[in-house]
Amino acid sequence: MAEVTKLIHKYLRHDKKFPHVWCPGCGIGIMLGALIRAIDKCGFTKDEIVLVSGIGCTGRLPVYVDFNTLHTTHGRALAFATGVKLANPKLKVIVVMGDGDAVAIGGNHFIHAARRNIDLTAIILNNSIYGMTGGQYSPTTPYGMKTTTSSFFHIEQAFNISELAVTAGAPFVGRGTVYHARLLDSLMEKAFLKKGFAVVEVISHCHTQFGKLNKMGTAVEMMEWQRDHAVTVEKAAQMKEEELKDKFRIGILIDKELPVYLDEYEKIRTGSSGSGDRRP
Amino acid sequence: MTTKKGIEVSIAASIAAQLARVEVVAAYPITPQTHIVEHLSELVANGELEAVYINVESEHSAMSACCGASAAGARTFTSTSAQGLELMHEILFIASGMRLPIVMATVNRALSSPLSIWGDHSDIMAARDTGWIMLFCENGQEVVDSIIMAFKIAENRNVLLPVMVNLDGFSLSHVIEPIEFPSQKDVDSFLPPYKPLYSLHPDKPVTMGAYAMPELYTEAKYAQETALINSKKVIIDVMAEFGERFGRHYKPVETYNTENADFAFICLGSINENISTAIDELKSNGKEAGLIKLRLFRPFPKDELLAVLKDKKRIAIVERAMPGGAANSPLYNEIASLIYANKLHITLENYIVGLGGRDVHPEDFIDVFDMKIAAKKDNNNYNVIGVRE
Numbered sequence: 001m002a003e004v005t006k007l008i009h010k011y012l013r014h015d016k017k018f019p020h021v022w023c024p025g026c027g028i029g030i031m032l033g034a035l036i037r038a039i040d041k042c043g044f045t046k047d048e049i050v051l052v053s054g055i056g057c058t059g060r061l062p063v064y065v066d067f068n069t070l071h072t073t074h075g076r077a078l079a080f081a082t083g084v085k086l087a088n089p090k091l092k093v094i095v096v097m098g099d100g101d102a103v104a105i106g107g108n109h110f111i112h113a114a115r116r117n118i119d120l121t122a123i124i125l126n127n128s129i130y131g132m133t134g135g136q137y138s139p140t141t142p143y144g145m146k147t148t149t150s151s152f153f154h155i156e157q158a159f160n161i162s163e164l165a166v167t168a169g170a171p172f173v174g175r176g177t178v179y180h181a182r183l184l185d186s187l188m189e190k191a192f193l194k195k196g197f198a199v200v201e202v203i204s205h206c207h208t209q210f211g212k213l214n215k216m217g218t219a220v221e222m223m224e225w226q227r228d229h230a231v232t233v234e235k236a237a238q239m240k241e242e243e244l245k246d247k248f249r250i251g252i253l254i255d256k257e258l259p260v261y262l263d264e265y266e267k268i269r270t271g272s273s274g275s276g277d278r279r280p
Numbered sequence: 281m282t283t284k285k286g287i288e289v290s291i292a293a294s295i296a297a298q299l300a301r302v303e304v305v306a307a308y309p310i311t312p313q314t315h316i317v318e319h320l321s322e323l324v325a326n327g328e329l330e331a332v333y334i335n336v337e338s339e340h341s342a343m344s345a346c347c348g349a350s351a352a353g354a355r356t357f358t359s360t361s362a363q364g365l366e367l368m369h370e371i372l373f374i375a376s377g378m379r380l381p382i383v384m385a386t387v388n389r390a391l392s393s394p395l396s397i398w399g400d401h402s403d404i405m406a407a408r409d410t411g412w413i414m415l416f417c418e419n420g421q422e423v424v425d426s427i428i429m430a431f432k433i434a435e436n437r438n439v440l441l442p443v444m445v446n447l448d449g450f451s452l453s454h455v456i457e458p459i460e461f462p463s464q465k466d467v468d469s470f471l472p473p474y475k476p477l478y479s480l481h482p483d484k485p486v487t488m489g490a491y492a493m494p495e496l497y498t499e500a501k502y503a504q505e506t507a508l509i510n511s512k513k514v515i516i517d518v519m520a521e522f523g524e525r526f527g528r529h530y531k532p533v534e535t536y537n538t539e540n541a542d543f544a545f546i547c548l549g550s551i552n553e554n555i556s557t558a559i560d561e562l563k564s565n566g567k568e569a570g571l572i573k574l575r576l577f578r579p580f581p582k583d584e585l586l587a588v589l590k591d592k593k594r595i596a597i598v599e600r601a602m603p604g605g606a607a608n609s610p611l612y613n614e615i616a617s618l619i620y621a622n623k624l625h626i627t628l629e630n631y632i633v634g635l636g637g638r639d640v641h642p643e644d645f646i647d648v649f650d651m652k653i654a655a656k657k658d659n660n661n662y663n664v665i666g667v668r669e
Contacts, residue, residue: 055363055395073363073392074310075338105308105338105367133309134318136335148318149309149335151325 011036013066021060025219027178027204038188050093052081057132058098058125075106078113081120089262099126099140103159114168114197118261121191121198127206135209146213162253165199171258172198175250179226196260284460289420290315292459293385296427298329299467303354305333306345310364311397312449313387339364343371350380353479362389362403375442376411378488381434382442389449390636398637399449401600405610413443414578416548420457423447432518435474439511448550512579532581538570546572547598558645569649594627596648600634608662630662
């Protein structure tokens with residue numbers, strides 16, 4: 001067995017959880033691989049990780065891994081995770097969500113977790129559609145695309161998840177694709193080590209629903225689309241706006257230092273926020 | 281001109297909404313409701329239904345948008361299941377309190393946790409007292425007919441309340457059944473366009489949902505409750521008119537073989553078909569059992585139930601929801617209170633079945649009849665059929 005496979009097997013639950021529910025060719029497996037490699041590289045123990053998820057294809061991920069896992073309701077993963085982190089700040093809390101989970105039904109939790117800067121890692125797999133329920137349009141379905149609820153073309157504009165996170169105040173935001181698996185490893189590693197709310201958006205494909213409806217071909221062809229449309233942040237900085245029109249940036253979009261919620265809370269609690277004045 | 285075809289019940293439900301000429305549909309995808317709203321979005325996109333369809337960002341938003349659309353005077357439809365229904369919970373009260381005649385197909389499914397996508401009634405039982413009229417369906421034909429009738433009931437000016445049409449997830453929503461569809465012309469003549477009594481319109485501004493001080497709130501809720509109780513008459517009239525026009529006759533409480541038996545089952549939804557099969561099997565062995573099907577659950581059809589119950593000796597109340605710490609399951613509690621208030625002497629038994637989509641077999645009901653599943657001695661208790669302790 002290849003070393004990398006051995007590593008992944010170390011973190012999987014081998015009792016009664018397989019075969020998994022994902023379609024052959026789905027990008028979630030690549031994201032899971034990156035997540036495991038990054039966790040292993042960071043040196044966290046299995047028991048200090050809490051993996052929280054909501055509902056949907058991505059929401060199934062915690063079922064397969066041997067960490068503390070919390071499978072919650074659609075859209076509420078970040079709210080549950082906030083409670084976990086507040087109750088035991090020593091835990092490394094990682095939240096995995098899909099685009100519908102994170103920015104539709106759970107959109108409010110997402111912007112407020114970013115604004116509050118609570119020490120959580122949010123991994124969001126963006127495949128532009130609700131895959132599990134049959135291919136309805138989501139908030140990241142691009143304008144003009146077909147879904148089962150936009151039979152001719154989609155008339156709404158899409159959220160840009162990473163930019164939304166930056167604007168909402170997240171101090172770390174990275175974007176990768178399942179094609180650029182090594183970049184994904186490093187983005188996740190940085191996100192896990194970041195103090196504060198860290199977001200990694202993973203651009204993936206749903207060839208079963210989105211790809212089929214929009215004639216985008218097989219999983220491989222959709223991954224080639226990712227290869228051809230992703231531009232690194234460094235390269236994009238050298239390009240003109242016109243050249244970037246149908247492209248998206250990958251890499252670290254923001255990495256800044258901001259006061260972290262629990263540190264600030266601790267200052268208030270211990271009265272160390274200043275000269276006896278409770279205001280910082 | 282009616283047409284009869286073999287069709288998935290979910291698709292048939294959306295065709296019923298199309299025949300009712302719904303004008304706004306706001307929904308959020310959740311299994312097992314998705315086929316209903318997906319097909320509606322196709323009908324709208326194909327120009328076969330002159331309506332606006334929006335896939336909003338949550339069920340909370342879906343019911344809120346439906347309230348807005350209905351308040352602005354549109355005939356409004358949506359559908360949900362399980363967690364979606366609970367997320368709508370807050371707005372369910374707004375819809376009934378504002379007297380908005382929204383129709384919703386609720387595809388009944390178990391609630392998390394543990395996560396389950398399969399059918400039971402834990403979702404609707406948690407939403408049963410939200411002021412909505414509630415109908416339950418046994419088969420696909422009832423789903424289609426109920427959706428068409430629901431608009432006529434809801435929009436009646438003596439009612440003006442939202443109506444929920446309940447159908448069991450998967451065991452009804454995803455099966456293919458032969459269903460007869462009335463023609464558009466006949467539905468149009470049965471169900472004329474919605475003319476709201478009040479609507480949000482610049483020519484005649486109104487306020488809806490305004491603040492009610494303690495000296496007004498009770499009266500507002502009493503008026504709403506009275507309208508809900510009195511809606512039963514309209515429901516009976518609409519069912520009768522539907523029967524005259526379309527030849528399929530419905531009643532708030534329907535029975536099967538009750539005239540021959542002093543024992544009867546009472547149940548909601550598609551399990552009634554399994555019970556009917558069990559009753560036929562019992563009959564072929566010279567045993568008589570009856571079935572009382574509640575087509576109407578809210579308002580609770582007390583008089584109609586009493587008329588059937590009064591000469592019964594033993595009743596088995598079969599339900600697809602846990603009591604949640606109550607003395608018994610919800611339907612049992614209501615029937616027990618009805619029996620007590622009317623001083624009837626009937627032995628009541630309470631059976632919980634089919635949670636989270638677990639199969640329920642006619643043999644289970646034969647065992648109930650034969651008392652092979654030991655009925656609890658204490659009437660204030662229930663039996664969970666087939667549970668492994």
